[in-house]
Amino acid sequence: MGKTPCCDKHGVRRGAWTPEEDEALVEYIKKHGHGSWRTLPKQAGLLRCGKSCRLRWINYLRPDIKRGMFTIEEEGAIIQLHGMLGNRWAAIASHLPGRTDNEIKNFWNTQLKKRLPRSSFAPDHANLKSESPSTRHMVQWESARVEAEARLSLESSLHNSFSASKSYQDHFLQLWHSEVGQSFRVIKSKEEEEQQQAVVTQNLASQASLLSSSKLESSSEVVSLKLKNTESSSFANMTHEQQKSSSKANKPEDGGAAESVSGYYEFLDTSDSSINHLLDVPDGEVLFLGQNDNFLNNTLDGRCE
DNA sequence: AATCATCCCAACCGCAAGCAC
DNA sequence: AGTGCTTGCGGTTGGGATGAT
Numbered sequence: 001m002g003k004t005p006c007c008d009k010h011g012v013r014r015g016a017w018t019p020e021e022d023e024a025l026v027e028y029i030k031k032h033g034h035g036s037w038r039t040l041p042k043q044a045g046l047l048r049c050g051k052s053c054r055l056r057w058i059n060y061l062r063p064d065i066k067r068g069m070f071t072i073e074e075e076g077a078i079i080q081l082h083g084m085l086g087n088r089w090a091a092i093a094s095h096l097p098g099r100t101d102n103e104i105k106n107f108w109n110t111q112l113k114k115r116l117p118r119s120s121f122a123p124d125h126a127n128l129k130s131e132s133p134s135t136r137h138m139v140q141w142e143s144a145r146v147e148a149e150a151r152l153s154l155e156s157s158l159h160n161s162f163s164a165s166k167s168y169q170d171h172f173l174q175l176w177h178s179e180v181g182q183s184f185r186v187i188k189s190k191e192e193e194e195q196q197q198a199v200v201t202q203n204l205a206s207q208a209s210l211l212s213s214s215k216l217e218s219s220s221e222v223v224s225l226k227l228k229n230t231e232s233s234s235f236a237n238m239t240h241e242q243q244k245s246s247s248k249a250n251k252p253e254d255g256g257a258a259e260s261v262s263g264y265y266e267f268l269d270t271s272d273s274s275i276n277h278l279l280d281v282p283d284g285e286v287l288f289l290g291q292n293d294n295f296l297n298n299t300l301d302g303r304c305e
Numbered sequence: 306a307a308t309c310a311t312c313c314c315a316a317c318c319g320c321a322a323g324c325a326c
Numbered sequence: 327a328g329t330g331c332t333t334g335c336g337g338t339t340g341g342g343a344t345g346a347t
Binding site: 014056102109 | 312314317
C-alpha cells in the first residue's frame with residue numbers, strides 16, 4: 001500500500017524535549033489549539049514531527065495531567081478495569097481523570113504486573129488470529145459490552161450504587177439489550193454451537209501437544225483459571241507470606257519470561273485476599289472496592305499524608 | 306570510587322480505524 | 327468503492343536514575 005511516513009525524518013529533532021520546545025508547544029496550543037498535528041510543528045516553529053508533538057502534549061504538557069504517585073483507589077480501579085478490559089490502556093485511562101494511557105501502561109508493567117501471580121496471565125493469541133470475521137465482530141461487540149459494564153461497575157464501585165447496571169443508562173448497554181443486541185446474541189449462540197465441535201478437537205490436539213512438550217503445568221494453570229470464578233484460587237487461599245514466596249518461586253530465573261507476557265490478561269480472581277496482595281494492603285483491611293462504604297475514605301486517610 | 310545491573314518512564318514505532326475526497 | 331491522510335492505540339526501546347557489589 002505504501003504508507004507514507006508520519007513526517008519527514010530529515011531535520012526533525014528526536015529524543016527528549018527541551019523546556020524551550022515545551023514552552024513553544026504549550027504557547028502555540030494555548031493560542032491556536034492543536035488543529036492538525038501534522039502542520040502544527042511548522043506553525044509553532046518546532047523541529048519535531050507532529051506525532052511527537054501530539055504525544056508530548058497528551059502525555060506530559062496537557063494542563064489537566066495529574067502527576068505523581070497513583071493512589072490506592074486508582075490502583076484498585078486499574079486492576080479492576082484491566083481484569084475486565086485487558087491491555088486496553090486508553091479505555092482504562094478514560095476512567096481515570098488526569099492519567100494517561102502511557103502512564104497507566106508503564107505503571108502496570110513496572111509495578112502491578114510484578115505483584116500478580118504468573119498463573120493469572122492467560123494470553124491466547126493463536127486463537128484470536130484464527131478467528132473468522134464474524135467471530136472478530138463478536139469480539140468487538142463483547143469488548144464494547146465489557147467496557148460499558150466496566151464503566152458501570154466502576155461507577156457503582158465509587159458511588160456504591162448498584163442500581164445503574166439495571167437501568168441500562170449506558171448507550172451501549174441499551175443497544176446490547178435491545179432487539180439488535182438480542183438478534184446478535186442469537187447469531188452468536190448458533191455460531192458458538194458450530195465452533196464448539198471444532199474447539200474440542202483443537203483443544204485435544206493442543207493438549208496432546210502440550211503434554212508431549214512437557215508443558216502440562218501451564219495447561220493445568222489455564223484450566224484452574226477457568227474455575228476461579230466459582231472457587232477462590234489456591235493463591236488467594238494462601239497466607240500473605242505464602243503468596244509472597246509463591247510469587248518468588250514463580251518468578252523465572254532470568255526474569256524475562258513474565259515480562260514477555262503481553263496481551264490479554266484475565267483477572268478472574270477478584271477475591272479480597274488477592275486484592276490485598278496486589279495492593280500490598282494487610283489482610284482483612286479491604287473489602288472489595290465498592291462493597292464497603294468506608295473503604296475509599298479509609299484508605300485515602302491512611303495513605304495521603 | 307568504580308563498575309555493573311536493574312528499574313523506570315518518556316518517547317518512538319508500526320498498525321489500524323476513521324475520515325475526506 | 328478506492329485511495330491517501332490523520333489520528334489514536336498498544337508494544338517496545340533508549341537512556342537516565344538508582345541500587346548493589
